[in-house]
Amino acid sequence: MKQNGLDEMPPAGATIQEVAKAAGVSKTTVSHVLSGNRPVSAATRRRVEKVMAELDFQPNFFAQALTSKRSNSIALIVQDITNPYYPALARGLQLSVARRGQAVMLFDAGGGEQFADTFVNEAIQRRVDGVVIAASGMASGLARLQKAGIPVVAVGSGLSGLSVDWVSADDERIAGDAVRHLHASGRSRLATIAGPRGAAPGDSRLSGFLDAAASLGIEVLPQHVAVADFTRDGGYEAMERLMGTDSSPDAVFCANDLMAIGAMEAANAAGLDIPSAIAIVGVDDIDAASLVRPALTTVHIPVEEIGQAAGDLLLHRIDEGGGASYRQVLVNHELVVRASA
Amino acid sequence: MKQNGLDEMPPAGATIQEVAKAAGVSKTTVSHVLSGNRPVSAATRRRVEKVMAELDFQPNFFAQALTSKRSNSIALIVQDITNPYYPALARGLQLSVARRGQAVMLFDAGGGEQFADTFVNEAIQRRVDGVVIAASGMASGLARLQKAGIPVVAVGSGLSGLSVDWVSADDERIAGDAVRHLHASGRSRLATIAGPRGAAPGDSRLSGFLDAAASLGIEVLPQHVAVADFTRDGGYEAMERLMGTDSSPDAVFCANDLMAIGAMEAANAAGLDIPSAIAIVGVDDIDAASLVRPALTTVHIPVEEIGQAAGDLLLHRIDEGGGASYRQVLVNHELVVRASA
Numbered sequence: 001m002k003q004n005g006l007d008e009m010p011p012a013g014a015t016i017q018e019v020a021k022a023a024g025v026s027k028t029t030v031s032h033v034l035s036g037n038r039p040v041s042a043a044t045r046r047r048v049e050k051v052m053a054e055l056d057f058q059p060n061f062f063a064q065a066l067t068s069k070r071s072n073s074i075a076l077i078v079q080d081i082t083n084p085y086y087p088a089l090a091r092g093l094q095l096s097v098a099r100r101g102q103a104v105m106l107f108d109a110g111g112g113e114q115f116a117d118t119f120v121n122e123a124i125q126r127r128v129d130g131v132v133i134a135a136s137g138m139a140s141g142l143a144r145l146q147k148a149g150i151p152v153v154a155v156g157s158g159l160s161g162l163s164v165d166w167v168s169a170d171d172e173r174i175a176g177d178a179v180r181h182l183h184a185s186g187r188s189r190l191a192t193i194a195g196p197r198g199a200a201p202g203d204s205r206l207s208g209f210l211d212a213a214a215s216l217g218i219e220v221l222p223q224h225v226a227v228a229d230f231t232r233d234g235g236y237e238a239m240e241r242l243m244g245t246d247s248s249p250d251a252v253f254c255a256n257d258l259m260a261i262g263a264m265e266a267a268n269a270a271g272l273d274i275p276s277a278i279a280i281v282g283v284d285d286i287d288a289a290s291l292v293r294p295a296l297t298t299v300h301i302p303v304e305e306i307g308q309a310a311g312d313l314l315l316h317r318i319d320e321g322g323g324a325s326y327r328q329v330l331v332n333h334e335l336v337v338r339a340s341a
Numbered sequence: 342m343k344q345n346g347l348d349e350m351p352p353a354g355a356t357i358q359e360v361a362k363a364a365g366v367s368k369t370t371v372s373h374v375l376s377g378n379r380p381v382s383a384a385t386r387r388r389v390e391k392v393m394a395e396l397d398f399q400p401n402f403f404a405q406a407l408t409s410k411r412s413n414s415i416a417l418i419v420q421d422i423t424n425p426y427y428p429a430l431a432r433g434l435q436l437s438v439a440r441r442g443q444a445v446m447l448f449d450a451g452g453g454e455q456f457a458d459t460f461v462n463e464a465i466q467r468r469v470d471g472v473v474i475a476a477s478g479m480a481s482g483l484a485r486l487q488k489a490g491i492p493v494v495a496v497g498s499g500l501s502g503l504s505v506d507w508v509s510a511d512d513e514r515i516a517g518d519a520v521r522h523l524h525a526s527g528r529s530r531l532a533t534i535a536g537p538r539g540a541a542p543g544d545s546r547l548s549g550f551l552d553a554a555a556s557l558g559i560e561v562l563p564q565h566v567a568v569a570d571f572t573r574d575g576g577y578e579a580m581e582r583l584m585g586t587d588s589s590p591d592a593v594f595c596a597n598d599l600m601a602i603g604a605m606e607a608a609n610a611a612g613l614d615i616p617s618a619i620a621i622v623g624v625d626d627i628d629a630a631s632l633v634r635p636a637l638t639t640v641h642i643p644v645e646e647i648g649q650a651a652g653d654l655l656l657h658r659i660d661e662g663g664g665a666s667y668r669q670v671l672v673n674h675e676l677v678v679r680a681s682a
Contacts, residue, residue, distance in 0.1 A: 006378055058466070072467075073414075081428040090422055094449055099653055103463065105414065106447040108435055122444065125399070127414075232628070287573070290533065295635035 014055035038227050054307045074102050074110045074314065075123040075237075077116050079135040080110040083230070083258065084286040085303055086134065089155065092307020093132055100315055102129065109135050111231075117141050124148045130314040132307075136199040151317035153310045158200030160328065161234050165317055169301045171201040175208030175253060177335050178281045178299060182251045183216050185341065187279055191224035191249035193238040193259050205255040205283065228259050235262025243270055246278040251280055251341065257282035257298055264292060264340065279341035294339030299332050355396035363667065364392040386570065415443050415655065416464040418457050420476040422449040424571070424599065425627045427475065427643055433648020434473055439654055445468065447472030450476050452572075458482050461480065465489045471655045473648075478539040482642075492658035494651045499541030501669065506654045508670045510642045512542040516594060518624045518676050519640060523592045524557050526682065528620055532565035532590035534579040534600050546596040565590050569600050574602025582610055591619055596628045598623035598639055605633060605681065606680030620682035642674050 017115075022026045025044060032038040033048045040048075041216045051057070058111035075098050086108075094104050097248050103127065107119035116133065119214070123131050131145055134155035143239040145152040154164050157171040182190060195202025206225070213220050222243045228234030237256060239262065242249055254260035260282030264274055272278050274294055282289060283301035309329045354444065361368045366385060373379040374389045392398070406525025415438050416423035421426040427449075435445050445508070447462035457474065466470050472486055475496035481576075483505050486493040497510040516533075523531060533550045547566070548568050554561050564586045569575030576595060580603065583590055595601035601623030605615055613619050615635055623630060626641035650670045 002630075060468075076447075081431055082425070084423070084425065084428075087422040087425075087428045090447060091451065094447070095451075103467065104447050106431060106435070106445050108432055109430065110436075126399075126444065142617055288629040288632050291629050292632045 012053075014057045016057070017049050019048065019055060019057050022055060022208055023048045039273075040241045056192075063310055069127070070129055071127050072101050072103065073105050073126070073128045074121070074311075075105045075107060075126070075131045075142075077119045077123070077127045077131065077133045077138075079109050079116075080104065080111040082111070083127050083164035084283060084288075085256075085301075087123050088303035089134060089307040089310075092309075093311045097315060099144070102267070102315075112136060112228075116168075116270025117144075120144055124150060130318050132310045132314060136196065151314055151324055153313070154307060154313045156200045156312050160278045163326055165313045165327050166307050167313065167331065169201070169306070170330045171204035172208030172211065174283055174299045174333050175205045175255075177333070178283070179209055179212035179218075179254045181297070181337070182253065182279060182281065182341060183218065185279070187251035187341075188218060188248070189247065189250045190218055190220055190240050191252045192220075193228050193235055193242070193252060193254040193263060195228070195230050195259075197227055200253060209233065209253055219246060221245070228262075228338075230256050230259060232258045232262035233295065234339040235259030236266045237262075239263035239266035239268075243267070243272070243341040252278065252280050253279065254282050257284040257286045257296060258265035259300065260340075261288060262294055264294075264296070274340050281341045285336055289336075290338065292340075297338045297341040299333050299334055300336050302331055303306050350538050354440055355393075355398045357398070360389065360392050360396060360398050364389045365398060374642040375583060392664060401413040410468070412468050412469055413444065414446050414467070414469045414470045414604055415494070415652075416446045416448060416460070416465070416467070416469045418448045418460045418472065418474045418479075418482075419451065419477050420450050420457075422447065425450070425629075426597075426625060426642075429644035429647040430475060430651075432492075433645035433650075434536075434652045435647070435648075436483065437612045437652025438648045438656060439556045443656075447673075448537045458485075461485055465491060471659050473651045473655060476599050477537065479675035492655055494645060494655045494658070496651050497541045504667055506658055506668050508672065510546035510647070511671045513549030513552065513641075515640045515674050516546040516596075517553035518674070519594045519624070520550055520553035520557065522557075522638070522676055522678070523594065523622065523682060524559065526620065528682075529559060530565070530591045530619050531559055531561055531589065532567070532583050532593045532667050533561075534569050534576055534583070534593060534604060536569070536596040538568055543571075543596060550594055560584070562588060562652050570604075571597050571600060573599045573603035573606075576600030578603075580604035580607035581611075584608070584613070586587040593621050595618065595621065598625040598627045598637060601637055601639065601681075602629060602633055605637070615681050630677075631679065633681075638679045638682040639667050640674050641676055641677045643672055647672055 015269055016030050021240055032040050033045050062092050076093055116135035116138055130151040132153050133144045142152055142154055154166040157168040159166045189278045190213055194206040197276055224237035226241050228238040252263055254263055260280050263280055265273055267278055273282055282296050282298040285298045289296040357368055371389055373381045374386050412511050417434055418430045457476035457479055471492040471671055483493055495507040498509040500507045521527050531554055535547040548641050567579035567582050569579040593604055595604055601621050605621055608615055608619055616620055623637050623639040626639045630637040630639045
């Protein structure tokens with residue numbers, strides 16, 4: 001098998017033997033300085049590190065990983081990297097973990113076309129130092145990672161029952177805030193375009209919607225609960241179904257902005273004025289939310305902060321190991337009132 | 342130093358010794374089967390692989406990497422992962438390289454706040470099998486990667502002079518197509534909001550714009566060339582400057598959609614009707630382009646295809662090693678006429 005060009009790589013500075021000789025220590029001591037696995041006196045460490053710098057010693061990354069059992073890589077498994085939520089999450093995660101020399105390995109489930117579990121297997125095989133998982137159907141993957149002793153942080157709601165570190169927006173309260181805003185502005189025939197059932201955050205936002213409506217004495221008709229797949233096209237089709245019902249709604253809470261934007265397009269196409277004939281609220285506050293006309297009223301989620309919090313939890317878990325109690329972080333959201341509701 | 346929980350990891354199936362014993366071969370032979378570095382007879386390989394499966398042998402990823410000199414990781418260095426161009430690029434790259442067991446390590450330069458060169462160093466240190474780089478100021482990084490013998494593919498224009506594999510949109514022709522469309526629809530006072538100078542694709546799209554205007558006999562006033570930073574805010578401010586000039590333009594070619602959307606907002610805020618008072622064209626065809634009102638006329642770039650082409654070139658380079666000629670791929674674009682021009 002032909003190698004990947006590394007065979008022709010110029011020799012990278014000194015060897016570990018040369019470092020050991022120049023520093024007057026054994027090869028094993030140099031290894032310990034590199035791996036940090038065994039205590040080395042501060043004076044010896046300083047001397048070895050000085051020699052490494054002088055001789056332009058480049059440690060072999062794989063050998064180091066083999067010794068230290070660390071890959072200095074974090075796997076990030078996301079549902080759909082082309083959904084603007086996930087790039088912001090990736091940026092926040094990198095901001096957190098890069099401080100500690102960790103790089104982010106990205107696994108994009110392609111909008112669910114690939115099973116997140118395949119990536120979990122790959123993360124285990126690659127012996128990453130930790131995993132952040134933000135994809136649907138992640139429960140079995142979480143269990144497997146924990147069994148393999150790999151630190152993991154989950155991003156997303158519906159996880160409060162699990163023994164795992166997680167970060168989430170407060171999805172039930174997000175839906176509740178949207179419902180209260182619609183109610184306060186005089187809407188009474190509420191509908192929702194929910195995310196896929198049986199998975200977060202679709203379920204949590206739907207139950208938050210139904211609970212808030214009930215507590216305000218608003219009856220939600222069964223045909224006013226439409227389910228879609230968090231995409232713009234899905235939102236468009238769900239809105240067409242809602243408008244085709246006998247008693248059409250005067251407000252729609254959409255479980256994300258992409259579906260809300262699709263719903264706005266369907267309403268426009270049907271000649272319904274937004275917001276006078278129908279009010280529409282989204283969730284996320286993606287860039288496009290302020291670009292559409294009328295500008296979309298939505299719930300802002302600080303996604304980059306979620307990524308940073310996930311990174312911080314993961315680094316903590318990597319340092320402290322397994323066991324102990326689990327940390328669960330809910331980030332704050334904010335209703336952003338624009339023109340659509 | 343505390344380990345990351347791997348110390349408590351349950352023993353992962355059989356050891357390499359146990360595999361060797363059960364298969365009746367030496368440990369070295371098992372290593373050769375794993376690494377593929379030395380020839381092993383087909384019969385022996387099959388026997389060893391059968392035993393590995395029976396004993397649930399999990400090769401040590403780091404040891405394998407040390408032997409094979411392969412990390413099975415590709416570094417992707419991007420300018421700004423929150424710009425929708427780059428997630429699409431990442432998806433295309435993963436689609437290409439995952440077929441060959443390669444994972445994508447994402448390095449986000451945070452919109453240029455971090456130097457791509459830092460990530461180049463990290464990629465070299467981590468001994469990735471290859472690098473795809475799509476960030477400004479990448480020339481020095483490319484040279485360093487090539488010197489280190491690491492296969493690299495550049496994404497972006499302005500690279501035709503370099504001895505490197507690259508993939509790009511045809512940026513001069515993109516600008517030319519936009520100019521010809523504006524001219525054909527009766528516009529004569531053309532302006533442009535260019536990307537940052539001294540870097541691709543800002544320079545190539547600007548020279549394409551100027552060349553096409555010149556060849557159509559259109560004079561472009563110096564004050565009608567504004568420079569911004571590919572962001573929506575930058576486009577907004579650049580448009581304010583263009584509208585403040587003595588002879589205001591009747592059409593603006595913006596070097597990407599985000600700047601075009603910012604420019605549309607500035608025109609709206611100034612009470613200028615789009616397209617009757619001023620036509621606006623973008624480049625990229627991001628999701629938001631069809632969401633804004635009026636919908637943005639733009640040049641569609643098949644970004645996922647660019648990512649796939651970059652992955653294919655990189656795999657080829659990894660297989661074939663250095664030397665030989667360089668492959669340079671220009672992908673096709675398409676003018677998408679909507680309502681803004």
